[in-house]
Amino acid sequence: MSKVVLKTENLGISFGGLKAVQNLNLxxxxxxxxxxxxxNGAGKTTVFNMITGVYKPTTGKFWLDGEDLTGKGQETINHxxxxxxxxxxxxxxxxxxxxNVMVGLHNQPEYKCGVLTSIFRLPKHFKIEKAMRExxxxxxxxxxxLDERNSLSCNLPYGKQRKLEIARALATNPKxxxxxxxxxxxxxxxxxDLMSIVRRIRxxxxxxxxxxxxxxxxxxxxxxxxxxxxxxxxLVQGPPEVALNDPEVIKAYIGG
Amino acid sequence: MTKLNTVKWNHYLNYIVVAAxxxxxxxxxxxxxxxxxxxxxxxxxxxxxxLAVSLxxxxxxxxxxxxxxxxxxxxxxxxxxxxxxxxxxxxxEWPTLIVSLLVxxxxxxxxxxxxxxxxLRLRGDYLAIVTLAFGEIVRSVFMNSSKExxxxxxxxxxxxxxxxxLFIIAFVMVLAxxxxxxxxxxxxxxxxxxxxxxxxxxxxxxxIDVTKYKLLVFTVSSFFAGIAGVLYSYSNFTxxxxxxxxxxxxxxxxxxxxxxxxxxxxxxxxxxxxTFLDVELQTILTGNLAVLxxxxxxxxxxxxxxYNNAPKLKSFREKYNIKALINRFRPHNPSKHRDDxxxxxxxPTKIKMDEVLSVDLQVSSPYxxxxxxxxxx
Numbered sequence: 316m317s318k319v320v321l322k323t324e325n326l327g328i329s330f331g332g333l334k335a336v337q338n339l340n341l342x343x344x345x346x347x348x349x350x351x352x353x354x355n356g357a358g359k360t361t362v363f364n365m366i367t368g369v370y371k372p373t374t375g376k377f378w379l380d381g382e383d384l385t386g387k388g389q390e391t392i393n394h395x396x397x398x399x400x401x402x403x404x405x406x407x408x409x410x411x412x413x414x415n416v417m418v419g420l421h422n423q424p425e426y427k428c429g430v431l432t433s434i435f436r437l438p439k440h441f442k443i444e445k446a447m448r449e450x451x452x453x454x455x456x457x458x459x460x461l462d463e464r465n466s467l468s469c470n471l472p473y474g475k476q477r478k479l480e481i482a483r484a485l486a487t488n489p490k491x492x493x494x495x496x497x498x499x500x501x502x503x504x505x506x507x508d509l510m511s512i513v514r515r516i517r518x519x520x521x522x523x524x525x526x527x528x529x530x531x532x533x534x535x536x537x538x539x540x541x542x543x544x545x546x547x548x549x550l551v552q553g554p555p556e557v558a559l560n561d562p563e564v565i566k567a568y569i570g571g
Numbered sequence: 572m573t574k575l576n577t578v579k580w581n582h583y584l585n586y587i588v589v590a591a592x593x594x595x596x597x598x599x600x601x602x603x604x605x606x607x608x609x610x611x612x613x614x615x616x617x618x619x620x621x622l623a624v625s626l627x628x629x630x631x632x633x634x635x636x637x638x639x640x641x642x643x644x645x646x647x648x649x650x651x652x653x654x655x656x657x658x659x660x661x662x663x664e665w666p667t668l669i670v671s672l673l674v675x676x677x678x679x680x681x682x683x684x685x686x687x688x689x690x691l692r693l694r695g696d697y698l699a700i701v702t703l704a705f706g707e708i709v710r711s712v713f714m715n716s717s718k719e720x721x722x723x724x725x726x727x728x729x730x731x732x733x734x735x736x737l738f739i740i741a742f743v744m745v746l747a748x749x750x751x752x753x754x755x756x757x758x759x760x761x762x763x764x765x766x767x768x769x770x771x772x773x774x775x776x777x778x779i780d781v782t783k784y785k786l787l788v789f790t791v792s793s794f795f796a797g798i799a800g801v802l803y804s805y806s807n808f809t810x811x812x813x814x815x816x817x818x819x820x821x822x823x824x825x826x827x828x829x830x831x832x833x834x835x836x837x838x839x840x841x842x843x844x845x846t847f848l849d850v851e852l853q854t855i856l857t858g859n860l861a862v863l864x865x866x867x868x869x870x871x872x873x874x875x876x877x878y879n880n881a882p883k884l885k886s887f888r889e890k891y892n893i894k895a896l897i898n899r900f901r902p903h904n905p906s907k908h909r910d911d912x913x914x915x916x917x918x919p920t921k922i923k924m925d926e927v928l929s930v931d932l933q934v935s936s937p938y939x940x941x942x943x944x945x946x947x948x
Contacts, residue, residue, distance in 0.1 A: 360744050369772075388775075407766045419778075
C-alpha cells in the first residue's frame with residue numbers, strides 16, 4: 316500500500332451555530348487523483364480553506380506526510396507542501412505570466428537569495444533570476460502557456476488564467492496540489508486539454524492532486540477516488556463509478 | 572557575469588539622467604555660476620525626490636496608503652540634527668554629516684518597523700489613520716520637548732554645512748535611494764512585494780511571507796525618509812516641528828500620485844516640479860498675493876486629476892500623448908519584444924487618485940483590484 320499524503324481526522328469547522336463541515340475523514344494516498352464533489356454549499360471549498368490554513372478547524376486534525384499542520388498559517392502550510400488554486404481566479408494581475416510563476420518559485424531553496432544580495436546586485440542575484448526564469452518557462456510549458464509568457468496575466472482568456480493558477484501553484488513544488496473547480500467556465504475541448512495536463516502533472520511530478528469539480532465527466536474520467544460531501548458531512552467515499560451511482564448521492568443532487 | 576546585451580539600459584536611464592544633472596549643477600556650482608537661491612532650490616528638490624521615491628515604495632509597490640511620511644522625516648531631522656549638534660565640535664564637518672545621516676536614517680527605520688507592525692493587521696483606510704496619527708504624535712512630541720533637548724517650539728538649531736557641496740550630497744542620496752528602491756523592486760523580493768499588492772490572499776497561498784515584506788518595505792522607506800530629514804536639517808540650519816504637519820505628508824503623497832503610482836520616474840519628475848513651483852511661487856507671490864499660492868497649487872492638481880480621469884477627455888488623451896507621438900515616428904513592432912521586457916512598474920493603483928484627493932469622479936481605470944474582494948473566500 317502506498318504512503319498516505321494527506322490524512323484528516325474528524326475535521327470540522329463551525330461558523331457561529333452553522334456547522335459548515337463536520338467529521339470529515341479523508342485519506343489521500345501518494346500520486347492519487349482525489350475528487351471532492353457535492354452540491355453547492357456542501358462545504359467543499361471550506362475543506363480547502365481548512366487544509367490550506369485560511370480557516371482554523373474547530374474540531375479534528377489533519378496531517379501532511381505524517382506532520383500535523385492543524386492551525387498553521389497559510390505560508391507555513393504552503394512551505395510544507397500544500398498548494399492551491401482558487402475558485403474565483405486570483406492572479407497577480409499587473410504582472411506578466413512568467414512573473415506570476417516566478418512568484419511561485421520564490422521560496423524554493425535553490426532560488427534563495429537575501430534582500431541585500433538583490434539590493435547590491437551581487438552576481439548571485441543575476442544567476443538566480445536567470446535560473447528562476449528558465450524554471451518558470453519549463454512549468455509554463457507543461458500547462459501550455461509558454462507562448463503567452465510575456466503578456467499581462469489579466470489579459471489572458473479565462474481558461475488560460477485557470478491554467479496559469481495551476482502553474483503558479485505547481486511552482487511552489489507541492490506534495491499535494493488542491494485545485495478548486497479547475498474546469499469551471501471551460502468548454503469541452505478545454506476541459507479535455509486540462510484533464511491531460513492534470514494527468515501529466517501527476518505522472519511527471521509525482522504530485523498528489525485533490526480537486527473540487529462539478530463537471531462529473533471530468534471527475535469520473537480523472538479521479539481514482541472521490542468523496543461526496545453534502546451539508547458538510549461526507550456521504551460516500553470510493554471510486555467515482557461506485558460513489559456517483561450511490562442512491563444517497565443521487566438523492567443529494569437531484570433531491571426527493 | 573552578465574552579458575552586456577542582457578543589461579537593460581533603460582532600467583538605468585533615470586540614474587544616468589539624475590547623475591548627469593547633478594554633475595552639471597556641481598560644475599556650475601564649483602565654478603561659481605549658481606546663486607545661493609538656486610542651491611537652496613536644488614537641495615529642496617533633492618529632498619523632495621528622496622521622500623517621493625521612498626514613499627512610492629509603500630504606496631505604489633506595496634499598495635498601502637501611508638499618511639505619516641513627514642513623521643519619519645521629522646524623526647530623521649530632529650535626531651540627525653541633534654547628533655550633528657553634539658558631534659560637530661568633536662568630529663569635524665564631514666564625519667558629522669555621515670554619522671548624523673546614518674543616525675537619522677536608522678532611527679527613522681526603527682520607527683518605520685514599529686509602524687509596519689500594525690500595518691500587518693490593518694488595511695487601507697485604517698492604516699492611513701494610524702500612520703496619520705503617528706506623524707502627528709511625533710510632531711507634537713518634538714514640539715513639547717524641553718529647550719535643552721530638542722529646542723521645543725522654537726526649533727532646534729543645527730550646524731551649517733558648505734552650501735556649495737550640500738546639494739551635491741543631497742543628490743548623491745537621491746541616487747542611493749533610487750538604486751536601493753529600484754534594485755529591490757526589480758528582484759525576486761520586489762516581485763513578492765508587488766504580488767502582495769496585487770492579491771494578498773493569493774500571495775499568502777503561494778507561500779510569500781507577507782509579514783516580512785511589509786516590514787521590509789516600511790523599514791526601507793522610512794530609512795530614506797529619515798535621511799531626507801537629516802538633509803533638511805542641514806539645508807535649513809533649523810528644524811521646526813510645524814513643518815512636518817499632516818499637510819506635508821499629503822504633499823509628498825501628491826508627488827507620488829501625480830507621478831503615477833508605482834512609477835518611480837514619474838515620482839521624481841513630479842517631486843521636482845512641485846518643489847520648483849512651490850519655491851518659485853513663494854518668491855513671486857509676496858505680500859497679499861501669498862494666498863494665491865495655495866490656489867494655483869490646487870488648480871494644477873484639479874486640472875491634472877480631471878484631465879487624467881474625465882471620460883470625455885479620453886479620446887483626446889489617447890491621441891495626444893508622448894507615447895502616441897513616439898509611435899508615430901517609430902511604429903510598434905511586437906515581434907521585436909525580447910524575453911520578458913514588460914515593465915516592472917506598470918501602474919497598479921490599488922489606491923485610486925480620486926480617493927486620495929477626495930474628488931468624486933465617475934469612471935475609474937480598468938485595472939482596479941477590488942477592495943471588497945479581500946473578504947471573500
